[in-house]
Amino acid sequence: MFFLLNLLGVLVVIGLIFLCSPNKRNVKWKSIFILLIVEFLITWFMLETKIGTWTINKIASFFTWLIACANDGISFAFPSVMANEHVDFFFSALLPIIFIITFFDILSYFGILTWIIDKVGWVISKISGLPKLESFFSIQMMFLGNTEALAVIRQQLIVLKENRLLTFGIMSMSSISGSIIGAYLTMVPATYVFAAIPLNCLNALLIASMLNPVEVSKEEDVVYVPTKEEKKDFFSTISNSMIVGMNMVIVILAMVIGYVALTTLLNGFLGFFVTGLTIQKIFSIIFSPFAFLLGLTGHDAMYVAQLMGIKLATNEFVAMMDLKDNINGLAPHTVAVATTFLTSFANFSTVGMIYGTFNSILGEDKSSSIGKNVWKLLVSGIGVSMLSAMIVGLFVW
Template sequence: MYFVINIIGIFVVIGIVFLCSPNKKKVNWKPIISLLIVELLITWFMLGTNIGKWVVGKIAAFFTWLVSCANEGISFAFPSVMANDTVDFFFSALMPIIFIVTFFDILTYFGIMTWIINIVGRAISKISRLPKLESFFSIQMMFLGNTEALAVIRQQLLELKGQRLLTFGLMSMSSISGSIIASYLTMIPATYVFSAIPLNCLNALLLASMLNPVNVEKEEDIVYVPPKEEKKDFFSTISNSMIVGIRMVIVILAMVIGYVALTAALNGILGFFVNGLTIQKIFSFIFSPFAFLLGLSGDDAMYVASLMGIKITTNEFVAMMDLKKHLDDLAPHTVAVAATFLTSFANFSTVGMIYGTYSSILGDEKSVIIGKNVWKLLVSGMAVSLLSAMLVGLFVW
């Protein structure tokens, strides 16, 4: 029965997004169906075949190796901390970001990451028949992060019309950065992190084409390539990457501390008026219908619903830390859908990041398109996470 409910959930999410679309007649269903078929095949390959599980295992091992390399640097600076049996979240999950950012920037510097993005982006564009820039952008933000990917195509964004600019804002809600993956692996199973990554990429394209259908002429369907003049020397690049990495660490740490503290304060206020009432319980009721559509029941559904609320109001790190404490107590299906749902940047603070990036690149006049469509960005982010979790849930019971 729960398997059937899981299938129904996929159609409910797509139906809700379709109802939210202001131009329902312009929605092209062929790319949507094509992408869904591709996603089902990818999910089956990763979770239902020995080869797929082996590939995911090798990728996870690679990122584990990257973390071990990062730990060498952290141990040099903080030997007594890293010698402990239990290492704090700041050192185990956040500090490795400094090295991971640098590593990916080195790959980009030598054209390796650009080559991968071009191949995968071109393949997605041909399969879906959606515009090239949108297809390439979905891959770029998967490796680089939403704000970094927007910065890469900034010259082309300056030439785009308002409505198409909204598409990139919608897609940016569903991103994940390669530099963050290692941090996720310290909290939730690697299998579901790497399952969520390609699914989020394709679902971002799929749902953005529904929420904001835009016709792109052939002559406008081009991808911006940064000139060689913009390329800095190698040592300047890696030095800047390390500075960017520590800034990311500080920002994430500040957000985690701040939001956890705010949640505790809000729970204290709520408990003053109603004994035992918390923000987690409120959101568990608000999001419970979607949790049930994930094929969950009873306490598991309410718990995952509370994780959804934590993620959208704070960030995925806070929710993942909570999930990590309960991994051994939850059913495999519950762990699969919860971990997949949490693997993205979709929350209120991400809306602010996207608006700030648009404002800095395009100016206040063009960035208004984001401010006027905040609800669409939130719908897009939540819908992508739900759809990815539902697809993974079909193969894990």
């Protein structure tokens, strides 16, 4: 019965996204069906086959090794802190971002990451029949993050029409940056983090093609390739990467501190009017129908609904820290769907980041399409996270 509820959830989410589409006649159902088939095959491969499990374990081990490398640098700067058995969130999850983002930029500098993005993006475009640039962008987000991926294709964004620009804003809600994976792995199971990454990539394409279907001619279906003149020297690149990484750490830390404090403040006000009422309880009620469609019941359904709301209102780090503290008392299916749902940047603050990036690249006039369609970005972010969690949930009981 719970499996059928989970399967029904996939259909319900797609149906709701379709109802939100302002251009239902142009939705390419063949591409959507193909993407869903590919997602089911990828999830089956990763979670149900020995080769898939072995691959995920090897990738997880590699990221664990990267974190260990980062910890050596952190230990040099903070030897007494890292010598403790229990290291704080700031040191264990955030500071490693500085090294990992530098590592990914080194891969990009030597063309390794660019080659992977090009090949995988080309395959996705051929399989789905969707435009090349959108397909490449979905892969770029997976490794680089939303704002970084937008910056990479900025020259092409400048010449795109406004209706197509909106597609990239919608897709940007569902990104995950490779530099942030290490932080996730310190809090939640690696298996479901790595399962969520390709599913979010494909679901971003799927939902964007429903919420904002756009016809792209062959002449327009091209991908911008940066020139050699745009590339900086190696040491300037890695030095800048470290500064960018530190800035990212500060931004995440500020958001975590601020949002946790604001949540406590809001709970204090709510408790003043209604004893025991918290924002978490309100979110658990709002998102509970979708939690039940994840194949959950009772306490687990309400708890996951609460995590969904926390992620949307604050960010995934706040929700993951909560999940980490309660993960041992949860069923495998609950852990799988909760972790998968949380593995993306989709929240209110992400909308601001996307608008700010568009504004800096394109100016106020062209970026107005984002401001006018905030609801589409939020629907996309929630829809992608929900769909990915539901697909993973079908394979874990």
